[in-house]
Every structure is written in C-alpha cells, then in structure tokens.
Amino acid sequence: MTTPGIESAESQQPLAPLDLTVGPVLYHWPRATLLDFYAGVADSPARTVVLGEVVCARRRELRLPDWLALGRELQRAGKQVVLATQALVETEADLRLIEHQAEQSEFAVEAGDASALQLLAGRVPLVLGPHLNIYSQQALLEHADLGATRWVAPVELALDAVARINPPTAPVLGAGGQPLQTEVWAFGRVPLSFSVRCFTARHHGVAKDSCGFVCLSDADGLAMNSSDGAPFLVLNGTQTQSAAVQCLLGDASALRAAGVNSLRLSPCARGFLQVLRDFDAVLHQQGAADPVMVAWPALGVPGPYGNGYARHQPGMAWSET
Amino acid sequence: MSHDLRIPQLVCPAGSLRALHSAVDAGADAVYLGLKDATNARNFAGLNFDDAQVRDGVAHAHGRGAEVLMALNTFADAHDPSPWFRAADKAVALGADALIVADSAVMAWCRRQHPQLRLHLSVQASATSHAAIEFYRSRYGIQRAVLPRVLTLQQVAQVVRQSSIDIEVFGFGSLCVMVEGRCTLSSWVTGQSPNNAGVCSPASAVRWNEQADGSVDARLGGVLIDRYGASEARGYPTLCKGRFEVNGRREYALEEPTSLDTMELLPQLMAIGVAAIKIEGRQRSAAYVGQVTRAWRSAIDRAAADPKGFAPAAAETAVLASHAEGQRHTLGAYERPWR
Numbered sequence: 001m002t003t004p005g006i007e008s009a010e011s012q013q014p015l016a017p018l019d020l021t022v023g024p025v026l027y028h029w030p031r032a033t034l035l036d037f038y039a040g041v042a043d044s045p046a047r048t049v050v051l052g053e054v055v056c057a058r059r060r061e062l063r064l065p066d067w068l069a070l071g072r073e074l075q076r077a078g079k080q081v082v083l084a085t086q087a088l089v090e091t092e093a094d095l096r097l098i099e100h101q102a103e104q105s106e107f108a109v110e111a112g113d114a115s116a117l118q119l120l121a122g123r124v125p126l127v128l129g130p131h132l133n134i135y136s137q138q139a140l141l142e143h144a145d146l147g148a149t150r151w152v153a154p155v156e157l158a159l160d161a162v163a164r165i166n167p168p169t170a171p172v173l174g175a176g177g178q179p180l181q182t183e184v185w186a187f188g189r190v191p192l193s194f195s196v197r198c199f200t201a202r203h204h205g206v207a208k209d210s211c212g213f214v215c216l217s218d219a220d221g222l223a224m225n226s227s228d229g230a231p232f233l234v235l236n237g238t239q240t241q242s243a244a245v246q247c248l249l250g251d252a253s254a255l256r257a258a259g260v261n262s263l264r265l266s267p268c269a270r271g272f273l274q275v276l277r278d279f280d281a282v283l284h285q286q287g288a289a290d291p292v293m294v295a296w297p298a299l300g301v302p303g304p305y306g307n308g309y310a311r312h313q314p315g316m317a318w319s320e321t
Numbered sequence: 322m323s324h325d326l327r328i329p330q331l332v333c334p335a336g337s338l339r340a341l342h343s344a345v346d347a348g349a350d351a352v353y354l355g356l357k358d359a360t361n362a363r364n365f366a367g368l369n370f371d372d373a374q375v376r377d378g379v380a381h382a383h384g385r386g387a388e389v390l391m392a393l394n395t396f397a398d399a400h401d402p403s404p405w406f407r408a409a410d411k412a413v414a415l416g417a418d419a420l421i422v423a424d425s426a427v428m429a430w431c432r433r434q435h436p437q438l439r440l441h442l443s444v445q446a447s448a449t450s451h452a453a454i455e456f457y458r459s460r461y462g463i464q465r466a467v468l469p470r471v472l473t474l475q476q477v478a479q480v481v482r483q484s485s486i487d488i489e490v491f492g493f494g495s496l497c498v499m500v501e502g503r504c505t506l507s508s509w510v511t512g513q514s515p516n517n518a519g520v521c522s523p524a525s526a527v528r529w530n531e532q533a534d535g536s537v538d539a540r541l542g543g544v545l546i547d548r549y550g551a552s553e554a555r556g557y558p559t560l561c562k563g564r565f566e567v568n569g570r571r572e573y574a575l576e577e578p579t580s581l582d583t584m585e586l587l588p589q590l591m592a593i594g595v596a597a598i599k600i601e602g603r604q605r606s607a608a609y610v611g612q613v614t615r616a617w618r619s620a621i622d623r624a625a626a627d628p629k630g631f632a633p634a635a636a637e638t639a640v641l642a643s644h645a646e647g648q649r650h651t652l653g654a655y656e657r658p659w660r
Contacts, residue, residue, distance in 0.1 A: 114446070135396035136402045142425040
C-alpha cells in the first residue's frame with residue numbers, strides 16, 4: 001500500500017500533516033454539555049470542527065442560530081468550521097433547514113444526502129459527507145464539480161480503495177481547481193445505518209413524536225448486546241452505531257500513503273479531548289499508539305476497538321498495528 | 322373520482338428465467354432482473370441471469386407486452402468499475418427497457434454512452450425527498466425513482482406531488498427497517514454489504530450451532546444474532562431481525578421478522594398517483610413470484626374498476642400471508658403506528 005515515492009518523501013521531510021477534524025456530536029447532549037464540550041475543542045489540536053445535528057430533527061438543544069454563533073467562536077479560536085446537514089431528510093422542514101444552511105455564507109457545509117447536494121451545489125463550499133455513496137473515482141468526479149473541497153470517505157471503504165478513488169499522486173480536483181482533500185473515519189463508534197424509526201423510543205415503549213427525549217440520558221448511545229452479553233451495536237435514536245470504536249491511530253503511515261489529509265474523530269462523552277491530544281502527539285511526534293490507547297478506558301472512552309474496514313475485513317475486526 | 326386515479330404498473334421480481342415466466346404469465350406489467358455478479362443487490366449463489374437468459378427473458382416478456390428492467394444497483398468498485406459499465410452496455414445490447422441504477426458513476430456512464438436508455442433510480446440510491454430525486458433527474462435524466470421503504474403515505478404523496486418524474490413504491494415483500502443504500506451493518510460483521518457486494522447477512526457467514534439443551538444458536542460472522550428454543554420456529558439470521566439485549570431485556574431491538582404488505586392501501590396509492598408498485602423477492606421461488614403476482618394483478622384490476630369498494634379478497638390475503646416472513650404482515654412506514 002505504501003508507494004516508494006511517499007516513503008522517501010517521509011524519510012527526508014517532516015511528517016506530512018494529518019489534520020484532525022472533530023465530527024458532529026452524534027448523540028443528544030444537553031445544551032450546556034454541548035457548549036462545554038466545544039469550549040474544550042476550541043483549545044484542542046483539532047483543525048476543523050463540524051457542527052450541527054445530523055441524526056434527529058427533533059433534537060433541538062441548539063438551533064441553527066446557536067450553531068452559527070458557536071461556529072464564529074470556534075473560528076475566532078482558529079478553527080475551520082463546517083456545518084453538517086441531517087443525514088436522513090424526510091420532511092419539508094428538513095429541506096428548509098438545509099436551505100437556511102445554504103443561504104449563510106460564513107461556513108462550508110457538509111452534505112449528508114442527495115437532497116443537500118441538490119440544495120447546496122454551487123452555493124457554498126461543499127464537503128462530501130461520509131453517508132454519500134462514493135465508492136469509485138468516477139463517482140467522486142461526479143461530485144467534485146458541485147463545489148466540493150473535501151471528501152469524507154464512506155466508513156466501509158478500505159484505505160487502498162480510498163487511495164484509488166482520490167490518489168495522492170493525482171488527486172481529483174474540486175472547487176476552484178484545487179485538489180480535493182480526503183478525510184477518513186479514524187476514531188469513534190461508526191454510524192452503520194439510518195432508519196426513520198427511532199430504536200431508542202421503541203425500546204422505551206414510547207412513540208417517536210412524543211418520545212420525551214429519552215435519548216438525552218444516553219450520552220454515548222444505548223448499548224445493544226448480543227444474547228450472550230457481548231457488546232455489539234449502540235442505538236442512537238434513528239441511527240445504529242457499532243459498539244466498538246473504530247480507531248486508526250496506529251495506521252499513520254498507511255493513512256499518509258493513501259493520501260489522507262485529515263482524520264475524523266467522532267465525539268464521545270468522556271475522554272475525548274485527551275483522545276484528540278493523543279492523536280496529535282502520535283501522528284506528529286511519532287509517538288506509539290498502543291500505550292495511549294491502553295490508557296483510554298480509564299478515561300471513560302468506549303471500547304472495544306475495531307480497524308477492519310481499513311483492511312478489507314469486517315469493520316469489527318481488530319488487528320494490532 | 323376514478324378519472325383522477327392512476328393505475329400503477331405492477332413490477333415483479335425475477336431471480337431466474339422460470340420466475341420471469343411465472344411473473345409475466347401471471348400478469349406482471351414489468352419484471353426486474355440482475356446479472357450473475359456483484360452488480361446487483363441480490364448477488365446470491367444460483368440466482369440471476371446470464372446473457373442468453375436475459376435475451377430469452379426479454380423475448381418472452383416483450384412477446385406478452387411486459388417490460389424488462391435490469392437492476393444495476395450496487396456501487397462500482399474502486400479497483401475495477403468496468404463490470405458495472407459493461408453491465409449497462411449489456412442491458413442495451415440485450416434489449417432491456419430500463420436500467421435501475423444507484424451509483425452516480427453508472428448514471429454518468431449511461432448518459433454518455435447510452436443517452437436513449439431509460440434510467441430508474443434504485444431504492445439503493447436512498448432518495449427520500451423530492452430535492453434528492455431532482456438532483457438525479459437534473460444531472461442524469463432519471464425518469465422514475467423507487468422510494469425507500471421508510472416514508473409515510475403522506476410523505477409519499479408529497480414526493481409524488483413535487484416530483485416531475487414517476488414514483489415507484491414497494492408493495493409487498495421483505496422489509497428493510499433501515500434506509501436502503503445507507504446500511505453497513507452487514508459489512509461491519511462480515512465484510513460484505515448491499516453497497517459493496519450486493520448482499521446482506523450473507524449465507525457464507527452464517528453458522529448454526531445446536532446446544533446440549535436442544536436450543537440452537539444462529540451466528541453471523543461469529544456474532545450471536547438469535548438463539549432459538551428447541552421448539553421455536555427458526556428464521557434466517559438477518560442481522561437487523563435478531564434478538565438482542567438492551568438494558569438487560571432480550572428483544573427484537575431493531576425489527577421483528579415480518580413482511581411488508583400494502584394491498585389494502587391500493588386505492589390510496591392510486592389516488593396519490595404512484596406510477597408503479599414493486600414486489601420484492603428476486604431470491605424467492607418461481608412459485609412465490611407466480612402466486613404473489615397473480616394476487617396483485619387481480620387486486621390492481623379490481624381497485625382500478627372500483628376504488629371505493631376495494632378490499633383485498635380473502636384468497637389474496639391468504640396467498641400473501643403464506644409467503645410472509647414469520648407469517649406476519651405490516652403496513653411498514655406507510656402507516657407508522659409507532660410514530
């Protein structure tokens with residue numbers, strides 16, 4: 001997977017930067033928790049922060065004006081800010097929210113589905129979100145000329161496929177003829193599916209439209225184990241996630257060889273700022289991954305770990321790096 | 322009122338030439354089929370068509386006034402997308418009436434190479450709003466969109482009203498509780514998913530283990546999906562239809578094994594202006610296809626003649642019930658009692 005050209009470049013020069021992106025908070029956190037969290041992110045090594053509610057339209061602890069205000073604060077702290085659209089668009093209200101995101105001119109917007117592509121194309125700098133089905137270079141080319149600046153690869157893509165789709169040596173050109181940046185899901189529970197049905201409400205025996213926001217008490221989602229008690233998936237409202245945290249901290253050279261420019265770290269309720277600092281240290285000061293990962297469970301970071309998708313294996317598989 | 326009704330096309334599954342004959346002979350307006358490879362979302366051993374079979378199937382269908390739609394609804398592989406492009410070329414060469422597509426790469430190829438080819442947007446493209454459909458229509462000339470099985474009747478009506486192209490909905494068959502084209506649960510466990518391999522919960526990853534007490538474990542990729550008591554009926558361990566533990570309670574946490582059946586909604590679907598109703602089940606037998614097609618043909622014909630007086634006939638209901646997963650039916654998202 002590593003090309004000779006890349007290896008020699010690494011040996012002569014400082015390591016190519018792998019920027020850190022804080023993905024949108026996928027859980028239903030109270031307003032104060034969200035504001036505290038982003039105050040911490042402002043002082044973190046993250047370069048980019050993606051803001052917005054992408055899972056459930058009923059979650060409104062922060063609304064668009066709040067997200068915009070938060071975005072400005074993070075921008076003042078030196079962060080690049082991206083607004084994210086909802087992953088599953090069903091209603092006219094959902095479409096109106098995307099329209100409002102398209103009308104603002106302060107931030108780039110990450111498209112969560114084809115509705116967003118239709119409403120955002122050519123109007124704002126566009127990030128191609130991880131839930132768009134871009135599985136080949138031909139598909140990426142189809143999306144690049146919508147004004148795209150960055151592509152977040154689908155979660156199930158292996159790194160060698162990522163390199164084929166947006167090759168480091170001849171990247172696909174996006175908005176303004178600039179090379180399209182590649183981002184991959186490098187830390188966090190993986191969003192594996194979306195439904196209109198809320199599985200959290202279903203578990204609690206309440207209707208979706210009068211759910212009482214029961215998911216507010218699941219800061220890292222609601223664990224769903226197999227019948228023999230093994231952690232398997234996590235219910236997060238209409239989204240179903242892996243219980244295991246995908247972690248590519250030990251894959252720095254493979255990530256660089258695949259032309260990856262930034263790593264998406266998906267927030268968890270506890271220990272996340274330390275995870276950010278650890279990624280920064282390991283990636284840019286050539287630290288070792290294993291010792292820092294061993295320390296994470298004590299901080300409350302969820303586990304176990306998986307890195308199979310990057311290697312053409314089941315996503316839940318874990319290989320020591 | 323009846324002048325406002327649109328009589329929907331009945332679109333039936335063909336996993337084999339025999340099933341295609343059954344569907345056409347039982348009154349399908351169109352059949353859909355796929356090639357024997359990963360370019361379609363029912364990439365199962367022993368299923369689907371080689372070139373000669375497509376040619377035979379097209380001749381049989383066209384001879385009886387039915388259309389043949391080819392499903393090319395997985396995503397072209399990063400390492401070698403050419404099988405997807407060749408499949409599109411074949412659809413044209415073999416006389417298919419339309420291609421059912423999900424991948425923008427495939428759509429772009431078709432626009433460039435086969436501008437006359439009719440394109441239907443597959444359910445795997447996950448278009449859940451009129452804006453999403455318009456994206457594919459304006460860029461690729463899509464002429465019909467198949468809606469994911471997640472919208473309510475009211476939302477379907479809204480999409481039909483605001484779209485300039487035909488809308489197809491699912492009428493009967495297995496039910497995905499997740500939005501089609503946006504589910505990688507299967508690859509998380511097995512490495513293979515609908516998007517990357519045209520399969521979900523593949524049989525090659527299933528293991529059955531009988532325990533000493535007579536209970537049976539069904540595992541997928543090593544994960545315990547369900548555990549059946551000695552006397553309990555067993556279902557196939559489709560990942561989202563197993564029993565799991567949440568807060569110490571064992572339950573069907575995602576979806577119970579059940580099938581979609583919207584026959585009683587036919588007059589409403591017709592009033593909404595749905596252009597086509599799709600029957601799921603390319604993996605099912607020719608007998609299933611024949612019986613289900615016959616029931617739906619007669620129901621659509623009766624609903625068209627007398628929408629106000631329409632109700633599914635007992636014989637139709639019985640046929641559909643006998644083919645339902647877990648022998649149970651639901652109106653799925655169309656009704657959404659859980660909302």
